[in-house]
Every structure is written in structure tokens, then in C-alpha cells.
Amino acid sequence: MKAIASNFVKGLLVLVPLAATAYAVYAVITTVDRWLPTGIPGLGIAITLVLITAVGFLTSNVVGRRAVGFLESLVIRLPFVKILYGSLKDLMGAFMGDKKSFDRPAIVDLGPDGSVKALGFVTCEKFDDPQLAGHVAVYLPQSYNFSGLLVVVPRERVRPIDADGAHFMAFVLSGGVATMGAAHTVIDDVHQLTARKP
Secondary structure (H helix, E strand, C coil), rough: CHHHHHHHHHHHHHHHHHHHHHHHHHHHHHHHHHHHHCCCHHHHHHHHHHHHHHHHHHHHCCCHHHHHHHHHHHHCCCCHHHHHHHHHHHHEEEEEEEECCCCCCCEEEECCCCCEEEEEEECCCCCHHHHHCCCCEEEECCCCCCEEEEEEEEHHHECCCHHHHHHHCHHHCCCCCCCCCHHHHHHHHHHHHHHCCC
């Protein structure tokens, strides 16, 4: 019975993530197909991807940038829409594009003795307000939740971590279950130095 239970759990560990991923992909494709009813399954998502790429291509030239700027100037005139649009644009820009905000993973000492630490991303290193001189803003994402907490702490309590931003975020969001791959550069250098010693 123990062997059967063990194999059952192993099967769940393989099949549940695969099934959930397949369902998520299927849900996205069918939803987009409903928005663009072409009669051919999957064609709607293909058209959407082509349109997104075309818009990105158009914004890479002067005319496209002016068109987008004109459209944004219309959007920001609407009170509620302005807040929603600005927030979504900043959030998207934090993860992708030329101005990524979540590319500086760090560890924060929450207590004066450094015994309790938190993992987050440095999002602002300089404030205009003189009361915040010597402080940095760190965003602390929450595990199993797409929300987080912004803390402002003294600069000396924050240390950068040698980790890829995407892997670091996955590690925090998974509650430490995913592989972070932090400090690989430092660890690999130590191992290489140790291996060279006679």
C-alpha cells in the first residue's frame, strides 16, 4: 500500500501541473477565439500575436511613437481611466521593456540585529524628500499572491543578491519552493578556487 500511495503521489506531481498548464493554454486560446471569431481554432490567438508584434514594430519609428503619444494624451484626460492606464503601464514596464523595475533583487534586514530578513526588489534608490535621504524603496512580493508591500528602509539594511530577477520572483511567489539560483556566480567562483587548490 505504501508503494501504491507513493506512486500515486508521484503521478499527481507530474499530471496536475501538466493538466493545469494545458487547461490555462486552452482557456486563453478559446477566450481569444471568442473575441475574434474566425471559425478556425487557434487562429484568433495567432492574429492577436501578429497584431501585438505589428504595434511594437510601429512604435519603433517616429510616426508610430507620435501616434501612441497622441492616443495616450487622449487617455490621460479621463480621470479614472488615467489612473488605471498609468498603473497598468507602469506595472507592465516593471516586468518588461527598457525600464525594468524588478531587475534588482535584494535582501532586507528587518531587525537591527539582522536575524530576520525579507526578499524583495529595490525599486527606488533616491528620493526628493530630504526626510528620506539615505533610504531606499524595496518592494516585497507576497507568496502565492500577486500583491506585495513597499517598504522604505535605510540603505545599509539592503544588500543586493546575485540572482536572475525572474527566477528570484518565482522563488518568492512560490513560497521558497521553486529554485532561486541565487548567488550562483559567487558559489561557482568559490568552488572553482577550491578545486584549483592542490
